[in-house]
Amino acid sequence: MPQRKGRALSAKDRILAAAETLFAVSGFDATPTSRIAEVAGVPKALVHYYFRRKPDLLAALVERLPEHPVDLETVVTPGDVAASLRALVAELDAHHDDSTLLSHLLWREADTHPAVRDALHARFGRTEGHARAVITAARPDCPAAVAEAAATLVALAVGYRHSVARHHPDWPAAQADRLAAEVELIARAINTFDPLVK
Incomplete structure (x- = not known):
């Protein structure tokens, strides 16, 4: 199971990580939520619990774009x-x-x-x-x-x-x-x- 800073990822984080990988490889439209659930190791219903619509997943990924201040x-x-x-x-x-x-x-x-x-x-x-x-x-x-x-x-x-x-x-x-x-x-x-x- 994926780890983040020494701890297991939450189900929501696993869903986002799976969506990021699959969208980048196959594209948003070609990636079904069932495949995201499979890769994340969660039931499909849980994907819809956290993200009502597939575009909500994409919006959440955009929000994760890291900010990098320059010193x-x-x-x-x-x-x-x-x-x-x-x-x-x-x-x-x-x-x-x-x-x-x-x-x-x-x-x-x-x-x-x-x-x-x-x-x-x-x-x-x-x-x-x-x-x-x-x-x-x-x-x-x-x-x-x-x-x-x-x-x-x-x-x-x-x-x-x-x-x-x-x-x-x-x-x-x-x-x-x-x-x-x-x-x-x-x-x-x-x-x-x-x-x-x-």
């Missing part, structure tokens, strides 16, 4: 935007690795389920906010509009990288050089702006 002190190298952004990307990659299956599920179901789409938009917004905070901390004199545009580019690059990660088992190696070059280009562009010129 600016460990990421930012004052005066070096490129090093700071590389450290941020490494941290975001590590967080993504912690929830690869759930991320896969979100990308898979985003086109058909508004709650999932909203969760992905929120994730993008958090990534953009992290990038903006890192740029501003590394280069406080960076004009706000420049930091905003650069943060959006970083978030788009990271989002693309994570969205295709499920197709590449060796995705860090496959994408690392490309994203490093993009981060370097963004940092160089930021460094060309004269903070005295509005």
Whole structure:
């Protein structure tokens, strides 16, 4: 039986874990609740006791998407935007690795389920906010509009990288050089702006 922090998972947690795995592998629509119950080792009625409708299961999984605050002190190298952004990307990659299956599920179901789409938009917004905070901390004199545009580019690059990660088992190696070059280009562009010129 699955364990969490030294104890057995509750029936509800087993149902959610089974649903996460099955939805990610087979898709939401192709996964019957009877299969979720079977994998979770519970009666089908118990699935419906906790989750009246199958979409309620998906909504509960979206709510489990982990929040990962970024510690600016460990990421930012004052005066070096490129090093700071590389450290941020490494941290975001590590967080993504912690929830690869759930991320896969979100990308898979985003086109058909508004709650999932909203969760992905929120994730993008958090990534953009992290990038903006890192740029501003590394280069406080960076004009706000420049930091905003650069943060959006970083978030788009990271989002693309994570969205295709499920197709590449060796995705860090496959994408690392490309994203490093993009981060370097963004940092160089930021460094060309004269903070005295509005």
